[in-house]
Amino acid sequence: MNDTQSAPIRSFLFTPANHPRRVEKVFQVGADAVILDLEDAVAISEKPAARQDVVNAFGNRPNSGTRHYVRVNSIDTPYCEEDIKATVGPWLDGVVLPKVESKTCLYELERMLAAAEAAHGLTVGSLDLMPIIETARGVESAKKIATADSRIKRMAFGGGDYTLDLNYEWQADEAVLSYARAKLSHASRLGDLEPPIDTVVLQIRDNDRFLQSARQGKQFGFGGKLCIHPDQISLTHEVFTPSEAEIAHARAVVAAFEAAEAEGSASIQLDGYFIDYPIVYKSQRILALAERLLV
Numbered sequence: 001m002n003d004t005q006s007a008p009i010r011s012f013l014f015t016p017a018n019h020p021r022r023v024e025k026v027f028q029v030g031a032d033a034v035i036l037d038l039e040d041a042v043a044i045s046e047k048p049a050a051r052q053d054v055v056n057a058f059g060n061r062p063n064s065g066t067r068h069y070v071r072v073n074s075i076d077t078p079y080c081e082e083d084i085k086a087t088v089g090p091w092l093d094g095v096v097l098p099k100v101e102s103k104t105c106l107y108e109l110e111r112m113l114a115a116a117e118a119a120h121g122l123t124v125g126s127l128d129l130m131p132i133i134e135t136a137r138g139v140e141s142a143k144k145i146a147t148a149d150s151r152i153k154r155m156a157f158g159g160g161d162y163t164l165d166l167n168y169e170w171q172a173d174e175a176v177l178s179y180a181r182a183k184l185s186h187a188s189r190l191g192d193l194e195p196p197i198d199t200v201v202l203q204i205r206d207n208d209r210f211l212q213s214a215r216q217g218k219q220f221g222f223g224g225k226l227c228i229h230p231d232q233i234s235l236t237h238e239v240f241t242p243s244e245a246e247i248a249h250a251r252a253v254v255a256a257f258e259a260a261e262a263e264g265s266a267s268i269q270l271d272g273y274f275i276d277y278p279i280v281y282k283s284q285r286i287l288a289l290a291e292r293l294l295v
Helices: 020-026 044-059 080-087 103-119 136-140 142-146 159-166 175-190 207-219 231-240 244-262 277-294
Strands: 011-016 033-037 067-071 094-097 128-133 224-227 268-270 273-275
Touching (some): 136 142, 136 159, 207 224, 244 277, 273 277
Parallel strands (some): 094 128
């Protein structure tokens, strides 16, 4: 298992576990995390062999800054438990569980994961578990999922299955995703989780649409993006990494407020903006994120 750094994960890049060329390329594009997929991208007849592909790909790769995840099949399929048994090992950082609709799903996966960790001599609870919320039922249960007594650090949002479930028209403005994004960001806060990870964008050659989607996710408090093409990694990092201008402004806010506070004032104006404690705390958060990402 990789040494899990404290840096936040902004980009999770999917690739089918049973496509050797894609698997090899996925480690070369600078993604924060790689997800080898055993679910939708792998035909039923290929699933058993694909499990060994996950072990081979991760097990033969030296430790690096890229985290290693596997997306298993959903808990209501006959494949999930075998996916866990076959792929868990010291080469893995976490498991992605699709179509989570209740905390019961989490507890069942936790049971499987704990057994596999113990069988491989890993500390029980050491592997990350990231649920994808991608149905109406899952969105409405997001608070219970986020506040469950589980190992999860963050949730992810799957817009494709979500819009399919509700027969929504997923257009470029992504207005139909607003409710779900708000529910996941609220639930994550209530569960004291890390910011959620935003949905994929299916238009792999439309960078403008991807950037628009990523920026909307960021506006809703999301901390990163699920990606399905290598070109989306740099775009994700562009959006979810504080820019030089943001860092400079945050430093100016903190410095000006500290000087004012030392003189007994808790509200000031800076460059035409009113600054008080919430604005300062936001600026401090930006600087803390920049330090974790850029050191």
